[in-house]
Amino acid sequence: MQKRKLGFWEIWNMSFGFLGIQMGFALQNANVSRIFQTLGAEIEDIPILWVAAPLTGLIVQPIIGYFSDRTWHPKLGRRRPYFLVGAILASLALFVMPNSPVLWFAAGMLWIMDASINISMEPFRAFVGDNLPDSQRTKGFAMQSFFIGIGAYVASKLPNILTYFGVANVAPEGIIPDSVKYSFYIGGAVFFIAVLWTVIKSKEYSPDEMKAFAASEKKDFVKEVRSENWYNINGSSHLKNGVIVLLVGLISTYFIYMYDMKKDLYVLTLGLLSFGGLAMILSGLMQKNNNYQNGFVTIMNDFQTMPKVMKQLAWVQFFSWFALFSMWIYMTPAVTEHIYSTSDTTSHLYNQGANQVGEMFANYNIIAAAVAFLLPILAKKTSRKFTHFLALVAGGIGLMSIYFISNPTSLNLEWLPMIGVGIAWASILSVPYAMLSGALPASKMGYYMGVFNFFIVIPQLVAASILGFLVSKIFDNHPVYALFIGGVSMILSGILTLRVSDK
Template sequence: MEKRRLSFWEIWNMSFGFLGIQFGFALQNANVSRIFETLGAKVEDIPILWIAAPITGLIVQPIIGHYSDKTWNRFGRRRPYFTVGAIFTTLALFIMPNSPVLWVAAGMLWIMDASINISMEPFRAFVGDNLPTEQRTMGFAMQSFFIGTGAVIASILPYVLTNWFGVSNIAPEGVIPKSVKLSFYIGGFFLLSAVLYTVFTTKEYSPEELVAFEKHKEIATGIKIEHKLPVTSSQFIKNGISWSAIGLIITLLITAFHLDVQLYIISGLLLIFGLILLISGLIAKNNDKPQGMTVIMNDLLHMPKTMAQLAIVQFFSWLAFYAMWIYTTPAITQHVYGATDSASELYNQGANWVGVLFGVYNGVSAVFAFLLPLLAKQIGRKATHAFALTIGGISFISFFFIHDPLVLLIPMIGIGFAWGSILSMPYAILTGSLPADKMGTYMGIFNFFIVIPQILAASILGFVTRDIFGGKVIFTMVLAGCSLILGALSVFFVQDKDDVFRLKKGKAKSY
């Protein structure tokens, strides 16, 4: 019993919701730093305000993944989560640009990012659930296409509204321009519409069918997906003590050497992680079968080898892009436009141009998404991903040498290559190593290796930019480029388990 191969349009329908999700994500990425600065935030304080995004992802995605694995009703398995997340994201998009003060905008970022994560995480598992192995690269590439397309439109909305329709791009000090407000309203409408389209045009396999598909695959290949024994209570407690000790030591070092207070975020999260493991140990001690939080922690400690290898790749990749989302606006307005006053016309011209640049890299990623399956078929998924990350890293570094806004379009093409691959290739490689009944949980856990580098970036980039780079934000972009190149090198240490399956079956299938 094998999963049915889906037609192009069926894959299109199941991925279309990502078009809407990316409206919210791109509007957030391109405009939130601008909103924060308008409401009075200093450049060096922006990373800590962005901490909402990774922390909500760290908490929300594994929980949503776990419960979506356990959900099955007349509305489906993943689709109920798409819908709820889309509704709350839309509400946040309507409210954020009307924030009267900085703390309200920061709070809305927390709500918006949590809601986006509620929708986004099940979409990743949706591809693993519905598509056979040979179509998964196409499925994730289709998601990348819609992510890129949605991001292009959303990123350039303030620019288009100002330059094509005459919507005001300036406002009194402390007030968000009308062009930004209207962009958020339009984005909210399209987000909800696109997600509902996917909800009403797709179907899902039942849990029983997914188990049958997995058993058939194991019989056909002779290779079983790993299902390891639960972690014992003593193992939880031992790991909890270790991580808590590391967090405590780092906290003491920060205090003793009077290091940047933002570093307490890292030590605090380590202490919290250790505490969660200790609590899991106590729960496991009093229950014969893992449940709730202990299931998620058990799966984290028993993650497949491929996931652990991909974690390193993800770390360097997302550290770079998180730095770009935070710092592109101040880097370009400062390095290229020579403007630092967020209320000035020159600064807002630069900020709008950043929206165009973001639109370019997302547009390129959308086009490149359709080339990914073809390139992966010729040179393999790992080589494809390494190539894309290398091009992206070189493009980041080239920002330092550019002083003409138009020339900035060139490196954005290379960044688009990297982004298109980041959104699809790691997931295509990962899904082949995951058990069907834990697809959502592991997709949520995999998000740890996206948000942890973001938390690290939010904790240290303000210090690095201010005290090491002397406030010259362009050097932070160079650092991001070096990180992407390290990510490219680490790809070659990853095992793509689907390659093993294909070899065992004695035939090559298209990606």
């Protein structure tokens, strides 16, 4: 028994929801730093305010993936209930975010908004793996990349479009301009409508059919029967490693405190190391006490035994998403400070530069949409990993080039650097997932896609931790250097792609 090949419009319908999801995501990426600065945030504080976004993904995505693998609703299926709930919550958050009265409220809304977007977004990756045969998965992820590009292009241009039609782009100190507010309202409405379209127009295979497909393809993992002794030994290993990681985190935190280093570094030492150490200790204690028949231990052990291809792609994802996060955090302050020579958020010049960043983000996304369907062709003629390598090198060069721009014309700033970034973005959104999905068991597709998000989230947390320190202490508060570091990171990611064992 094999999955049938879907027609163009069927793949279109099952991917259409990403148009709305990416509009919400792009509005967040292009405007949240602007909102934070408008509400009084200093440049060196922006990364720590952004930490809510990756942290929610770290927590939400594997949980949603784990439960969506085990969900079946007679009408909505396995993944679509999560699409719908996430869309409702995210749309409401998009309406509230630009009305934030103070900085702490905006930071909290970013947390809620990103969690809601993640609830919808995570199952979409598994949706392609569920519904399409191997031969169509690259095409399926490319279709998602197309909608991501179109949605992000429109969302990034919305403030400029509304400004053109007379909506105010400048506001008094501490007030979000109307051009930004109305952009978020439009994005919230489109988010809900696009996801609802996919929910109504798509179907899913039942659990029995998925089991039959896995048996036919002989690709699913054989259910492992692990003895009590195995869990006891594994628990001891988790316990020992967890204590080591926790101690490293606590000692590092002590040194940050003693030497009065930048507080952003606490995200790395307390958030990643200490929390990770505690999770391993808890997993170890539960397994040693024969309490291993639960979701938490299953998640910890599956993370430990993930497929080889996934481990190799983890390093590729780490460095490419570190680069992207540096761009999303610092593009607005870098362009306004390095090219427009201003950080006054009430000035016309600052808001002109901020709108130009919106144009830059729009352009890299329309480039991504344009090349999305060319990537499978290039991958077929060469290989998927070589295609990803070329795309990431192009993106790294694009990011680094912003340092050398002094004349902010449309061609110099809005297009030339963004062509490379757009090619990289299209590949990042499709090629790693196509390589990964063929190596995953159908019964754990959602969970492993959620775990794969760790390697998107962890580099963002690292970026939020160290970039503020580097910019303030080493680069004298010139944020353009964060973009240069991001470019180097993306090129390194491309080199690491060449070692992935993709078949």
